[in-house]
Amino acid sequence: MRPREFDHDDVLRIAFDQFWRKGVRGTSLSDIARDAGVQRGSLYNAFGSKEALFLQAYERYAGNYLLALQKALGMGSLRKRLTAFFDLTISNFRSGAPPRGCPTTRGLMELGAAEGEGLDEEARQAFASLVSRITALVQDTLSAGARRGEFNGNPAAAALHIVTVTRGLAVLERAYGDEAQLRKIASHTIDLVLDKKGG
Amino acid sequence: MRPREFDHDDVLRIAFDQFWRKGVRGTSLSDIARDAGVQRGSLYNAFGSKEALFLQAYERYAGNYLLALQKALGMGSLRKRLTAFFDLTISNFRSGAPPRGCPTTRGLMELGAAEGEGLDEEARQAFASLVSRITALVQDTLSAGARRGEFNGNPAAAALHIVTVTRGLAVLERAYGDEAQLRKIASHTIDLVLDKKGG
DNA sequence: CTTCATTTTTGACACGATGTCGAGAAAGCA
DNA sequence: TGCTTTCTCGACATCGTGTCAAAAATGAAG
Numbered sequence: 001m002r003p004r005e006f007d008h009d010d011v012l013r014i015a016f017d018q019f020w021r022k023g024v025r026g027t028s029l030s031d032i033a034r035d036a037g038v039q040r041g042s043l044y045n046a047f048g049s050k051e052a053l054f055l056q057a058y059e060r061y062a063g064n065y066l067l068a069l070q071k072a073l074g075m076g077s078l079r080k081r082l083t084a085f086f087d088l089t090i091s092n093f094r095s096g097a098p099p100r101g102c103p104t105t106r107g108l109m110e111l112g113a114a115e116g117e118g119l120d121e122e123a124r125q126a127f128a129s130l131v132s133r134i135t136a137l138v139q140d141t142l143s144a145g146a147r148r149g150e151f152n153g154n155p156a157a158a159a160l161h162i163v164t165v166t167r168g169l170a171v172l173e174r175a176y177g178d179e180a181q182l183r184k185i186a187s188h189t190i191d192l193v194l195d196k197k198g199g
Numbered sequence: 200m201r202p203r204e205f206d207h208d209d210v211l212r213i214a215f216d217q218f219w220r221k222g223v224r225g226t227s228l229s230d231i232a233r234d235a236g237v238q239r240g241s242l243y244n245a246f247g248s249k250e251a252l253f254l255q256a257y258e259r260y261a262g263n264y265l266l267a268l269q270k271a272l273g274m275g276s277l278r279k280r281l282t283a284f285f286d287l288t289i290s291n292f293r294s295g296a297p298p299r300g301c302p303t304t305r306g307l308m309e310l311g312a313a314e315g316e317g318l319d320e321e322a323r324q325a326f327a328s329l330v331s332r333i334t335a336l337v338q339d340t341l342s343a344g345a346r347r348g349e350f351n352g353n354p355a356a357a358a359l360h361i362v363t364v365t366r367g368l369a370v371l372e373r374a375y376g377d378e379a380q381l382r383k384i385a386s387h388t389i390d391l392v393l394d395k396k397g398g
Numbered sequence: 399c400t401t402c403a404t405t406t407t408t409g410a411c412a413c414g415a416t417g418t419c420g421a422g423a424a425a426g427c428a
Numbered sequence: 429t430g431c432t433t434t435c436t437c438g439a440c441a442t443c444g445t446g447t448c449a450a451a452a453a454t455g456a457a458g
Contacts, residue, residue, distance in 0.1 A: 038407095109370070165360075184356070192360070203435070227414080237436095238438090
């Protein structure tokens with residue numbers, strides 16, 4: 001057995017950085033290979049294909065992101081939790097220079113696009129899975145808030161609405177790049193959900 | 200002067216159909232040339248580049264879409280108008296077999312992605328322009344509703360919120376492909392906006 | 399220590415995409 | 429009829445993905 005000359009996790013990190021900055025289709029394996037100091041062929045040997053490499057890199061990101069999310073949703077009043085949720089979401093979109101947007105939303109629109117080509121379906125599921133998990137976390141937060149009398153609506157419907165807004169924010173971020181606008185929409189959404197008339 | 204052997208508008212229509220089904224990066228000029236019965240070189244001669252062709256095809260679509268939108272927003276109570284707005288939006292996402300999603304959102308995430316490459320910026324503006332125009336139409340509708348006592352919130356903020364939700368719906372359509380879910384979110388959004396406590 | 403088996407690395411190759419270029423073809427006009 | 433202008437067409441350069449076989453490096457067995 002000959003040992004691998006590069007670190008698996010390092011490559012995933014470097015690759016995801018490129019994918020995030022330039023999009024999946026806009027990033028070539030040559031770019032990643034150069035950045036990682038590895039031959040292109042070695043990447044194929046280790047990961048199989050560009051999309052397989054992307055999927056592994058994305059799963060790595062999704063795990064980290066969910067951890068941060070749980071932390072943000074875990075403290076204070078319901079309003080504080082939702083504010084922290086939107087803060088984290090928007091900060092994530094606006095991280096990097098220039099801002100890199102939302103990798104999940106970009107990936108969904110970029111790869112979930114082509115007609116049934118096999119791996120695209122696998123990618124679609126990876127993205128959808130993260131969105132579902134985020135929705136579940138928000139729903140749990142709302143349910144807890146309802147038990148404490150901080151919320152009187154339908155947690156499932158409200159969570160879906162909130163997550164839909166965050167996906168919309170990801171799109172508007174690309175369209176306008178106006179962070180203040182995103183924060184305004186977020187705060188307006190929290191008001192709508194929490195001030196709703198008896199449900 | 201030798202006359203062109205193909206119809207300009209026909210090619211735009213055929214090209215946009217391909218771009219809509221397979222994404223911009225997923226569609227090759229050879230595909231379009233084959234479908235349109237034209238040589239690839241002729242497309243370069245007539246349109247300059249793939250992205251220039253896409254932009255022209257997209258502008259053609261955007262014009263038609265805005266016309267349909269004005270029609271949908273022009274009749275009945277405010278609730279009826281907003282319902283028609285979401286209906287048109289979702290029907291548009293779900294048109295085709297398989298459903299083609301939202302071309303604007305897909306285009307934004309696909310092209311507005313790469314770092315300052317010139318034409319990508321032009322594309323971004325085309326997408327952003329349609330989103331802005333849609334927002335303006337919704338805002339006008341809400342303002343008219345406010346004058347008739349059907350709405351007591353801030354039209355600008357509410358319009359932005361509604362359009363943000365439609366962008367989110369475009370993303371969820373790709374993630375889940377569940378049309379009933381999209382319609383539920385839409386109806387919930389209308390309730391939130393119209394039932395809001397005095398603002 | 400030598401040999402072997404296994405895995406990684408590496409470079410060459412096939413293929414398809416974008417975009418350029420120049421030669422040839424087809425109209426309008428003098 | 430001949431000239432000019434534009435369009436069409438095929439060849440080419442370049443870059444992307446993905447495959448393959450040969451070479452290199454390591455661990456294990458004799």
